[in-house]
Amino acid sequence: MKIALVGIGKIALDQHVPALAASPDWELAATVSRNGAVDGVEAWRDLDAMLEARSDIRVVSLCLPPVPRFDYAMKALQAGRYVMLEKPPGATLSECALLERAAHDLQLGIFATWHSREAAMVAPAKAWLADKTITSGRITWREDVRKWHPGQDWVFEPGGMGVFDPGINALSILTEILPRPVHLRAATLEFPENRQTPIAAHLHLSNGIEADFDWRQEGPQTWSIELETDHGTLALHDGGARLVIDGAVSAAPDATLSGEYPRLYARMAELVRAGQSDMDLSPMVLVADAFTLGRRVTAAPFHF
Incomplete structure (x- = not known):
């Protein structure tokens, strides 16, 4: 096609x-x-x-x-x-x-499309969690905006989403793997005093899940989701490429992102052939709720 x-x-x-x-x-x-x-x-x-x-x-x-x-x-x-x-x-x-x-x-x-849902270990994580009850969790999604969006001021303009541009990747995985939906209870958003969108955010979700997003991390980047359940602990690291269940590690044989977009385009081909749509907006709902409920604090100016 x-x-x-x-x-x-x-x-x-x-x-x-x-x-x-x-x-x-x-x-x-x-x-x-x-x-x-x-x-x-x-x-x-x-x-x-x-x-x-x-x-x-x-x-x-x-x-x-x-x-x-x-x-x-x-x-x-x-x-x-x-x-x-x-x-x-x-x-x-x-x-x-x-x-x-x-x-x-x-x-x-x-x-x-939500490319992070196509990371190699997301489907196994979802399968393991299917009959579990989540008791608490921690999302740590920290990266360097200068590396991933060099000089792209639009990410800090209205509609650019700021740190939620990467943070929504974490929420797309979370909403895919959890056996039951979560909702936002509270949020704190850090806005650089010279920018229109947040550079960091902390979210309090139901089921005791906390999310920490930051766009100022230099050096190694951190993309991890850790969940405590009534039957053990699950962690997804490297954006979903590495899965750890009660200490046992399963890892993708390839780089973190290498299989995500091929799988998205394979799914798109299926949708076209079937004449169907796929418009799951649950990650975006959580981001919109964060802007609605979030307490705004001012951070230092940010410059590329």
Whole structure:
């Protein structure tokens, strides 16, 4: 199937392009970007022009920042294309609901992707927890914004989500593996005095689960979820690549991210063939609740 990739930045080049190149399901037939391109692939600067000229392209994958994504997704749907959304699927819950409704009304499909759910040990963790009761937990998700979003000021603008850009990855795993839903009880959000979105956050969730997100960690990055249950302890480390259950370690044979995007594109192919959508917004609900309930504190200015 032919697919167009919209928004050719770091995540597109590092993850989407290699995943598509290795897939038996997809042909990357076009890109749309004001600043980037992929060697050997037809490049466009305008989505409308591409949609009009390339009726053979059945699917559009959007790697844009969250704020402009809604308009692009709606245009693609109205042009009769299936749509794949990089996480988070939008800037607001209401626009995500509108996109899902539009896809349904147009008899198309839309996919809100959560790449961290595709980490190798997430499914085994979910299976082990299925009959357990969670008694407490700790999420530690700390990384360096300068490494992952170098000079990208949009992450600190309204709609950019700040530290929840990586933090939502942890919440996507949590909402996938827990046998029952959780909800937010309270939050503290640290906003640099010169920025519009938080650089750190602490969440108090039900079932005694605490989450610590920070975008200022240099050196080794930390992506861990540890859960106490009525039948032992489970921990996911390295973003879901390593699973520890009561001291017994299971680890993915490959790098943390190497299998995530190939699995997302395999799932997208399934959805297109079945004419279905997958728009689970539960991680985004928790982030929205954090902005609603969160106590705001001021942190030192941040500069790239």
